[in-house]
Amino acid sequence: MHSFGYRFNALLTFAVTVLALMCSIASLSDNLNAPSPSAEIQIVNINWFQKQRQGNDEISLTMNISADLQSLFTWNTKQVFVFVAAEYETTKNSLNQVSLWDAIIQAREDAKFWIHTSNKYRFVDQGNNLRGKEFNLTLHWHVMPKTGKTSADKIVMSGYRLPEEYR
Numbered sequence: 620m621h622s623f624g625y626r627f628n629a630l631l632t633f634a635v636t637v638l639a640l641m642c643s644i645a646s647l648s649d650n651l652n653a654p655s656p657s658a659e660i661q662i663v664n665i666n667w668f669q670k671q672r673q674g675n676d677e678i679s680l681t682m683n684i685s686a687d688l689q690s691l692f693t694w695n696t697k698q699v700f701v702f703v704a705a706e707y708e709t710t711k712n713s714l715n716q717v718s719l720w721d722a723i724i725q726a727r728e729d730a731k732f733w734i735h736t737s738n739k740y741r742f743v744d745q746g747n748n749l750r751g752k753e754f755n756l757t758l759h760w761h762v763m764p765k766t767g768k769t770s771a772d773k774i775v776m777s778g779y780r781l782p783e784e785y786r
Contacts, residue, residue, distance in 0.1 A: 642766045675744060
């Protein structure tokens, strides 16, 4: 006859195996989801566009951000980290990214939103390269599941241009 320790060990091993199998199935089921998020960003105002004492350009924007990210949520989604970045090219760097706004969305109900905001983080370029510069606003998101690997994607919105002169 087996002792209590042997029986407990067998039960615990079986329970952990079943739990690992359930977690694997949960991760794989996320591959069946085909999300279709949408977003639009409108620049309402350029609050200021100035040259700092160090010679760097700094910009403050007021934006309307509307997005519907509800399709990113499944039963396995813990939260979604979303941020807006300004992306542009300079002679020094082929890609410059500056984060302007971010949020953590923890519920499907909160994933459809409209917000009127100024940039949360400073939009500063190292140098004075931004006058008349074309740039993209990109909505990035990272889906963090309860189990499995994280996924990331983005929507790029182009056609924005900064003023030729400081304000």
